[in-house]
Amino acid sequence: MVNCLIIGHGAREHAIGEALVRGGAELYAFMSFKNAGLDELSKQRIKIHSETDFKEIISFCKSNRIDFAVIGPEKPLCVGIVDALESNNIPCVGPKIEAAQIEGSKIFMRNLLEKFKIPSNIESKSFSKIDGVSEYIDNVGEETIVVKPNGLTGGKGVKVFGEHLHSKQDIISYCKEVIENGDTFLLEEKLDGEEFTLQTFVDGTNVVPTPIVQDHKRAYENDEGPNTGGMGSYSMETHLMPFITREDVKKALDDMEKVISAIKAETGTKYKGFLYGQFMKTKKGIKLVEFNARLGDPEAMNILPLLETNFVKICQGIINENLDFEVKFKDQATVCKYLAPEGYPVTPKKDEFVLIDNEKLKKIGAKFYYASVYKKEGRIYTTTSRAMGVLGIANTLGEAEQIAEKGVDCIEGKLFHRKDVGTKNLLQKRIEHMNSILGD
Numbered sequence: 306m307v308n309c310l311i312i313g314h315g316a317r318e319h320a321i322g323e324a325l326v327r328g329g330a331e332l333y334a335f336m337s338f339k340n341a342g343l344d345e346l347s348k349q350r351i352k353i354h355s356e357t358d359f360k361e362i363i364s365f366c367k368s369n370r371i372d373f374a375v376i377g378p379e380k381p382l383c384v385g386i387v388d389a390l391e392s393n394n395i396p397c398v399g400p401k402i403e404a405a406q407i408e409g410s411k412i413f414m415r416n417l418l419e420k421f422k423i424p425s426n427i428e429s430k431s432f433s434k435i436d437g438v439s440e441y442i443d444n445v446g447e448e449t450i451v452v453k454p455n456g457l458t459g460g461k462g463v464k465v466f467g468e469h470l471h472s473k474q475d476i477i478s479y480c481k482e483v484i485e486n487g488d489t490f491l492l493e494e495k496l497d498g499e500e501f502t503l504q505t506f507v508d509g510t511n512v513v514p515t516p517i518v519q520d521h522k523r524a525y526e527n528d529e530g531p532n533t534g535g536m537g538s539y540s541m542e543t544h545l546m547p548f549i550t551r552e553d554v555k556k557a558l559d560d561m562e563k564v565i566s567a568i569k570a571e572t573g574t575k576y577k578g579f580l581y582g583q584f585m586k587t588k589k590g591i592k593l594v595e596f597n598a599r600l601g602d603p604e605a606m607n608i609l610p611l612l613e614t615n616f617v618k619i620c621q622g623i624i625n626e627n628l629d630f631e632v633k634f635k636d637q638a639t640v641c642k643y644l645a646p647e648g649y650p651v652t653p654k655k656d657e658f659v660l661i662d663n664e665k666l667k668k669i670g671a672k673f674y675y676a677s678v679y680k681k682e683g684r685i686y687t688t689t690s691r692a693m694g695v696l697g698i699a700n701t702l703g704e705a706e707q708i709a710e711k712g713v714d715c716i717e718g719k720l721f722h723r724k725d726v727g728t729k730n731l732l733q734k735r736i737e738h739m740n741s742i743l744g745d
C-alpha cells in the first residue's frame with residue numbers, strides 16, 4: 306500500500322487525488338480549505354491548515370507514514386516546500402525552490418531562456434523602477450507591449466496593450482501600480498496567435514509530454530472580459546489541435562527539454578515534478594508565454610482522467626528519476642467548463658447556495674471537480690473563486706462538449722460559465738484566426 310499526500314484545495318488537486326486513488330494509493334490531504342471531493346477520496350484523512358506551514362505538513366506526513374507528497378499549487382513550491390519535506394525524508398513530486406523560480410520569477414525565466422538561447426524566447430526587459438520605462442516604450446512602440454509583474458499573481462497580473470491597456474499612459478500607470486505593490490516587472494513583446502498548453506512529467510532528465518490543451522483565460526464568451534484563473538479548457542482525441550501540428554508540439558517539447566537542462570546548469574538543482582509550458586503559435590513560430598512549476602487548473606482535468614498508465618507509478622518514476630517508460634493516454638477528447646460565482650473575477654457573489662444533482666451528473670456521464678466552495682450543514686456555498694469544474698470525456702470534441710454542457714445543467718446556483726468552451730463555433734474561429742495570422 307502506498308500512502309500519498311496531496312497538498313492543495315482546488316479542482317486540480319481533486320483531479321490529482323482521483324488519479325492517485327485510481328492508481329491504488331491510500332490518499333491523505335492537507336489543505337487550507339476543505340475540498341469536499343478530496344475529503345471523500347481520502348476517507349476524511351485530511352488536515353485543514355495553511356499550505357505553507359511546513360512544520361505542520363511534516364508532522365502530518367510523519368504521523369501518517371506518508372510515502373510521498375504531490376504538491377498541487379505554485380505558492381508552496383515557490384517558498385520551498387519540497388526542500389523542507391525532502392530534508393525530512395519525505396519524497397515529493399514537485400520542484401525545489403531554486404527550480405520552481407521558473408514560475409516564481411518571470412524575470413528569472415526570461416533571463417534563463419535568453420542565456421541558454423532557447424528558440425521560443427521573446428524580447429523582454431526587466432525593470433525595478435519607472436526610470437527608463439518611457440524610453441523603452443517609445444523605442445519598441447506602445448502597441449507591442451505586455452506588462453508582467455515578476456512574482457506570482459494567480460494568472461491575473463498580466464496586462465496586454467489593446468486589451469487591458471490602451472495608451473502609453475495606461476502602461477506607465479500600471480507599471481507604477483506594480484512598483485507600489487513592491488514587485489519588479491517585465492515589459493514583454495506582445496504576441497499574436499493561438500495558445501496551447503503542454504504539460505509534462507519531469508524526473509530531472511526525462512520530459513514526458515501529455516496531450517496538449519487549450520485554456521480560456523477570459524471571463525466571458527468570445528474571449529471578452531477580464532483575465533481569470535481559467536474558465537474552461539479542451540483537448541482533442543488526436544492529442545493535437547486543428548491549428549497545432551505534431552511538429553509544433555515537438556518544437557515546444559524540445560524547448561522544454563532544453564529548459565530542464567538549463568535549470569540544472571544555472572541553479573545546480575534538478576527539476577523534478579510537473580512542468581507546464583504555455584506556448585503561442587505565431588507568425589514567427591512557436592513562442593513561450595509562460596512556464597508553471599505545476600499542472601494547470603483547469604488543464605490537469607483534461608489530461609489526468611485520460612491516463613492509461615498508473616499515476617502512482619508515474620509519481621514514483623519522477624521521484625526515483627526513472628521515468629523512462631511509456632506513458633499512455635486514451636485517444637479521447639475532453640471539455641472542462643468551470644462554473645464561477647456571478648460577478649467573478651471582479652465582484653464575485655460569495656456565500657451563495659449551490660445545489661448539485663449528483664445522480665443526474667452520473668447518468669449523463671459528466672465528471673465533476675470541486676474548486677472553491679465550502680460545505681456548511683450539508684450544503685455547498687460559493688466563495689470568491691471559481692466554484693467547480695465539469696468535465697466531459699468522449700470520442701469526439703462535440704460529444705465531450707455536450708456532456709460537459711449537460712453536466713453544467715445539473716448544478717443550480719448564482720453561477721455562470723462559458724457556453725462556448727469546446728464548441729465547434731469557437732474552434733472554427735480559432736482555426737480562422739490562425740489562418741489569418743499565418744496567411745498575412
Ligand code: AMP
Nearest residue numbers: 451460463465493494495496522594595
Ligand atoms: P500568463 O499569466 O503569463 O499566463 O498570462 C496570462 C495571459 O496573458 C496569457 O494566457 C496570454 O493570453 C496573455 N499573454 C501573456 N503574455 C503575453 C504576450 N507576450 N503576448 C500576448 N499575450 C500574452
Ligand code: GLY
Nearest residue numbers: 520535601602603
Ligand atoms: N490555467 C492556467 C494555469 O493553471 O495557470
